[in-house]
Amino acid sequence: MSGHSKFANIKHKKEKNDAAKGKIFTKIGKELAVAVKEGGSSDPSINRRLRDVIAKAKANNMPNDTIERNIKRADSDPSTYEAITYEGYGPNGTAIIVETLTDNKNRTASNVKNAFTKGGGNVGTPGCVAFMFDNKGQIIIDKNSWEKDADELMMLALDAGADDFVEEDDSYEITTAPDDFSGVREALEEAGVEMVMASVTMIPQTFVTLSDSEDIKNITKTLDMLEEDDDVQDVYHNWEE
Structure with a gap:
């Protein structure tokens, strides 16, 4: 997957997120609540999924007190969120996958459909584009933040269970099987x-x-509408921006 400016895209997305931190924090807060409930514990030392979401929160510069407040709130939050994935097509056959957490399926389905329609695309059936993607753990590291030899980082990742290590011009990309992601991330941390x-x-x-x-x-237009929706957690696509 080399050569598609993943690091540049991530930096661009982070800059957009910085301008809408409240919305990003709300979405991650929802993920923290789900992780607590589904993992059965508010203690990250015994709830691996919660540890992963906390790492995501920190990568998005969520303050520690905000993270802790969301975790404590999860125990008393009566909301029940359902994970629903939508797949569809954008212009010229581009493939789009939308992952949501919602407490109102009708609202979410309507908003997702509207985002596709406004951009001249359409929502498809489950599985219509998923086969065009690989479900992987992905870790991106800024080259400037790693002062040691690249081979040392590669061996650290591979020894922890990573599938692949790729050196880009400005970053390192590590990929894992989904089940191995937490172990690799924790070893690097x-x-x-x-x-x-x-x-x-x-x-x-x-x-x-x-x-x-x-x-x-x-x-x-479609991607912006989806990312602005409070029910949408993640959007994946194969458009080379």
Whole structure:
């Protein structure tokens, strides 16, 4: 997957997130609540899923007191969130996957459909585009934050159970099987490795380039509408921005 400016895209997304921290924190707060309830404990030392969400929260600069407040609130929060994934097509056959956490399926389905329609696309059936992506743990490390030899970082990751290690111009990318992600992330964290991003994600097998300005305008509209929706947790696509 080399050469698709993943690090640049992540930095760009973080800059957008910095302008809307309240919304990002609300979404992560929802993930923290779900992790507590599904993991059966508010103690991250025994709840691996909660540890992973806390790492995501810290990567998005959520303050520790905000993280702790959301975890404590989860025990008394009566809300029940359901995870629903939508798949569909954007301009020129671009593939889009939308992961949501919702307490109102009708509202979420309507909003997701509207976002696709406004951008000239359409929601498809479950599985219609998922086969175009690989479900992987993905860890991105800024080269400037790792002062030691790249081989040392590679061996650290591979020894912890990583599947692959790729050196880019400005970053290192480590990929894992979903079940091995937590162990690899924790091994890197214990070694003092700073991670720009660390999550289980959907990685496109191939990318689609859009050259028509109207297509670019439409897919941008769809992605912006989805990412602004409070019920939408993550959006994956194979458009090479």
